[in-house]
Amino acid sequence: MFALLAMAVCCVLREVTSSSCEEARLKCAYRTGCGMALQNYIVGCSGVLHGAWTSCPESCQLALIALTSTEEGQDLMTCACADELCEETKHKVEVCRPHVLVATRNETIVSCRTAQWICSADALCSTALDYYNRYCRAMFQGKKCTHRCNNSISILRRQEKAAKLNSCVCDGHEDYDCPRIRTNMARLCFHAEPPDNREPPTPSGAPTLAVSLVAVQLMASLARWAVVT
Structure with a gap:
């Protein structure tokens, strides 16, 4: 199932003999969202692919x-390995399989950083995040929620790949004040009572501090181009 590894190594590190894998790689590479996800994969998983890690780093x-999470990435998952090197690297990345399978289930509540990566890998969702970040700056500062800000929020919520942003939880590693953004959104954009920022019950293994879609969107917009370490 994890034949996307076959693409990432066999198709990137050496000449690929399978035209279907090459086709899938090129299709992904030339799509804005998938191409960025592919580059992040090559960088972020380099330690795993070179055997330096026996566990899967974040x-x-x-x-x-x-x-x-992308359509092109799904195509890469069905790409069969063409040689032993590909099979070997595919085996190495199996250590990441449990984390990926759990996170990509529809019912799984993921961290807001994970939800941001999923949205950023989709061109439409990523664009919606950019507009949100551009037009909601006054709301972030607690001043006002403009018509353009409200409209950008509405557009973002309609994106399929933004679904996990609605239920994601803050893992405490953000560099902004999540509760404050939630409060500003409720008060300025929806004229509602500020949300309860107490820690809600969460599935086993999930972070404990709930955060709204709006707070996550800010993080996503600011962190989108961060270099993978």
Whole structure:
């Protein structure tokens, strides 16, 4: 199932003999969202692919989740290995399989950083995040929620790949004040009572601090082009 590994190594590190894999690689590489996810995969999973890691680092998890969330990434998953090197690297990346399979289930509540990576790998969702970040700056600062800000929020919520942003949770590693953004959104954009920022029950293994779609969108917009470490 994890034949996307076959593409990432066999198709990137050496000449590929399978035309279907080459086709899938090129299709992904020339799509804005998938191409970025592919590059992040190559960088974020380099330690795993070169045998330096026996576990799956978060950078690799996020990159794989983002890549496999795209239509092109799904095509890469069905690409068969053409040689032993591909099979070997495919075996190495199996250590990441549990994390990726769990995170990509529809019912799984993921961290907001994971949800951001999924959205950023989709061209439409990524564009919607950019507009949100551009038009909601006054709301971020607690001043006002303009018509353009409200409209950008509406557009973002309609994106299929933004679905996990609605239920994601903050993992505490953000460099902004999630509760404050939630409060500003509720008060300025929806004229509602500020949301309860107490920690809600979450599935086993999930982060515990709930965060709204709006807070996540800010993080996604700001962190979208961060270099994978």
